[in-house]
Amino acid sequence: MYDRLKGFKDFYPDEMAARREVVDTTEEVARRYGFREIATPALEDVGMYVDKSGEGIVDELYNFTDKGGREVALTPELTPTVARMVVAKQQALSKPIKWFSTRPFWRYEQVQQGRFREFYQTNVDIFGSAEPEADAEILAFAADTLSELGLPASEFEFRVSHRDILGELLRSFDEDVDVQEAIRAVDKSEKVDRAEYLGLLADAGLSIEDAEAFDDLLAAGNEDLDALLAEVDRPTLTDAVENLQAVLSAAEDFGVREHCRVSLRTARGLDYYTGVVFECFDTEDRVSRAIFGGGRYDDLIESFGGQPTPAVGVAPGVMNSTLPLLLQEAGVFPEEAVSTDYYVLTVGDTREVAARIARELRAAGNVVETDVSDRSFGAQMGYADSINAETVVIVGEQDLANDEVTVKEMESGDQTTAPVGEFPGDREQPRYEDFA
Amino acid sequence: MYDRLKGFKDFYPDEMAARREVVDTTEEVARRYGFREIATPALEDVGMYVDKSGEGIVDELYNFTDKGGREVALTPELTPTVARMVVAKQQALSKPIKWFSTRPFWRYEQVQQGRFREFYQTNVDIFGSAEPEADAEILAFAADTLSELGLPASEFEFRVSHRDILGELLRSFDEDVDVQEAIRAVDKSEKVDRAEYLGLLADAGLSIEDAEAFDDLLAAGNEDLDALLAEVDRPTLTDAVENLQAVLSAAEDFGVREHCRVSLRTARGLDYYTGVVFECFDTEDRVSRAIFGGGRYDDLIESFGGQPTPAVGVAPGVMNSTLPLLLQEAGVFPEEAVSTDYYVLTVGDTREVAARIARELRAAGNVVETDVSDRSFGAQMGYADSINAETVVIVGEQDLANDEVTVKEMESGDQTTAPVGEFPGDREQPRYEDFA
Incomplete structure (x- = not known):
């Protein structure tokens, strides 16, 4: 280490x-x-600092001789x-x-x-x-x-x-x-x-x-x-x-x-x-x-x-x-947290549809993650929570059999289904309330 | 030098x-x-590179001994x-x-x-x-x-x-x-x-x-x-x-x-x-x-x-x-040129009004320059051209006496006057055609 x-x-x-x-x-x-x-540049001729400020400045510099024999400083x-x-x-x-x-x-x-x-x-x-x-x-x-x-x-x-x-x-x-x-x-x-x-x-x-x-x-x-x-x-x-x-x-x-x-x-x-x-x-x-x-x-x-x-x-x-x-x-420093628009969750063999949805949501400018670790529903949901995902789109085999996906609003926990062909459709930021 | x-x-x-x-x-x-x-960080312990890649890597590094005796590398x-x-x-x-x-x-x-x-x-x-x-x-x-x-x-x-x-x-x-x-x-x-x-x-x-x-x-x-x-x-x-x-x-x-x-x-x-x-x-x-x-x-x-x-x-x-x-x-590299929404040009003692206009245009998110060099009309116009200003707003003493400013579209050279009290007014990007 x-x-x-x-x-x-x-x-x-x-x-x-x-x-x-x-x-x-x-x-x-x-x-x-x-x-x-x-x-x-991050490096300059050390003379640039010494000439202006005297040799004393060197005490405060990260300076060294480079492999070409140049005296340089960060x-x-x-x-x-x-x-x-x-x-x-x-x-x-x-x-x-x-x-x-x-x-x-x-x-x-x-x-x-x-x-x-x-x-x-x-x-x-x-x-x-x-x-x-x-x-x-x-x-x-x-x-x-x-x-x-x-x-x-x-x-x-x-x-x-x-x-x-x-x-x-x-x-x-x-x-x-x-x-x-x-x-x-x-x-x-x-x-x-x-x-x-x-x-x-x-x-x-x-x-x-x-x-x-x-x-x-x-x-x-x-x-x-x-x-x-x-x-x-x-x-x-x-x-x-x-x-x-x-x-x-x-x-x-x-x-x-x-x-x-x-x-x-x-x-x-x-x-x-x-x-x-x-x-x-x-x-x-x-x-x-x-x-x-x-x-x-x-x-x-x-x-x-x-x-x-x-x-x-x-x-x-x-x-x-x-x-x-x-x-x-002063209490005005921005929040120290990442934000995520969508997590597209896969259950079973639904990668192709999930990837299509993720791609379309990204094309509209959203921050979108999807499963790259072949994980369980629960593990994916925990991860979606850890990245502060606003909406989770659940693409499950059973839902897909009905041509549906599930749209879950993470803050409230509310969820509803949406027709897979209309998600995201023309919407730039489809949310739970668009389908509830 | x-x-x-x-x-x-x-x-x-x-x-x-x-x-x-x-x-x-x-x-x-x-x-x-x-x-x-x-x-x-820009600097790390040199060992991090040597241990992984062997001493040979040092030939390609900017490495040196810092003032605390640490062996470090860019x-x-x-x-x-x-x-x-x-x-x-x-x-x-x-x-x-x-x-x-x-x-x-x-x-x-x-x-x-x-x-x-x-x-x-x-x-x-x-x-x-x-x-x-x-x-x-x-x-x-x-x-x-x-x-x-x-x-x-x-x-x-x-x-x-x-x-x-x-x-x-x-x-x-x-x-x-x-x-x-x-x-x-x-x-x-x-x-x-x-x-x-x-x-x-x-x-x-x-x-x-x-x-x-x-x-x-x-x-x-x-x-x-x-x-x-x-x-x-x-x-x-x-x-x-x-x-x-x-x-x-x-x-x-x-x-x-x-x-x-x-x-x-x-x-x-x-x-x-x-x-x-x-x-x-x-x-x-x-x-x-x-x-x-x-x-x-x-x-x-x-x-x-x-x-x-x-x-x-x-x-x-x-x-x-x-x-x-x-x-x-491939011909798709972005243009190597700066762009500017407005140059607010002052003629005579009009700094206060020009500054107000510049401030309001900036508050709407525009890139705005105004005179900071006490220069002539011609020198300012040449500078506005050099920074690719799209619109020049001329704030002149005579115009102001009539409560007007001049709005000049740089590409066409077309210009018109606008009421000073309405510039920019509620407009986020007031242009020549808004007043012509």
């Missing part, structure tokens, strides 16, 4: 049925917004791959480029509740627009997805921030501050205690006094972005605040403003983010971690050797991540 | 749109047969993984277990036309039935899938063989023949010249004379299985022939007999197959290799430490394998 690897998950049919609904809903909303599906995220794909066909692709895909990613991390080494995301990105409408469309897609998944509007919020507001506020205290390191400190602000947070800001080059004053500014900005501009007069800060306000204005028109709250302490961990960033949270606090996040990464395509191409995206986790956990907590 | 790894493929939206149709059709047919979707096929999953929940799962899934697999092989190192399959398996109906249902699923994909009935056939017929015929010449090696030779019989084929049989322990006589028996058996029994009298051979005939009889009832041809030289390469095996071929010979294959593997679950559990399955390649190639050659 072999074991599954630690941090990996097998999805059996009941679990998968529910997750398929979540993925289908997420993808359906993406399609309605005009995002187009792509598919991408993709830990999609963004570098789509950036590579945009660069490879930059001239041929009409802008904006709007892509989505659902697939697994892999990170060698500590396994904990709700965090797997193999996890699944639906990545949704827009390339080629620096306009606030692009940011707002990503937010609107995310809100529509959560609503379609059944989450009440009051139970989620997007905490929206802006990398350039953070950067400019930091520089207003000290032009030499390590902005990336300080932003990583802000990203941790909700996860560590205040002393540690201020210490991390100090490590990035702020004095403890400046760190406290900086954090006070973030809190003040959450209340009133214009007040921030009155406090700190820097042109780039003004631009950033105006950009964030323009995104919120577009979000208003796109019907998603009610879900957005300015939250400057929301920073996102990855270095490549540039403008607006956001994280989705459960307002009921049943799940304390971010549900998912996203934001702008306007410089990444150029750093991959492409034409300057602004970009913004979001990546809801599906299957085994925080989002299904939230849906479960 | 980074390069994609050799043997891997990026699927851009046009290519993906066609492949999504193929995958959806294949999965839809599987669902109608009552196969249930599962999802499985899954080269699904069968060992589903066998592991069946064993892990053997008691809880009601039989027959009928599973499907679509995902990539990885083999470090020579890259050639239509053969990638990352390739995609829809695996479809039945566990827990040794009856011929299970084999026939797998064949019927495969035939229905090809038919639903648009392939004419006369353009494909299943070459059906039986491992025990091959094994017993081999043993009738020499009880000490290496049956597995000889079967691998038979599997290569169509790919190498006759002298090499006979040489491979000789390597497995047959004399050249016996090898020729054995191959003559295969040819005779293709014509008349009963004649084979008259020629060679072995009880296990009789059982195997009767089993193959029973599968063909069930295939008759299941509507797939017309696609089946007895072809004893069809052997399949993998060692774990036991009973009926088959390969699908293009009868027009536009694609000379097998399109896909499958068969019985009744001993695998037990060899994985489970209760004895017969099994049979098939795995059509999708995305970048032989099947899409055949569909292309």
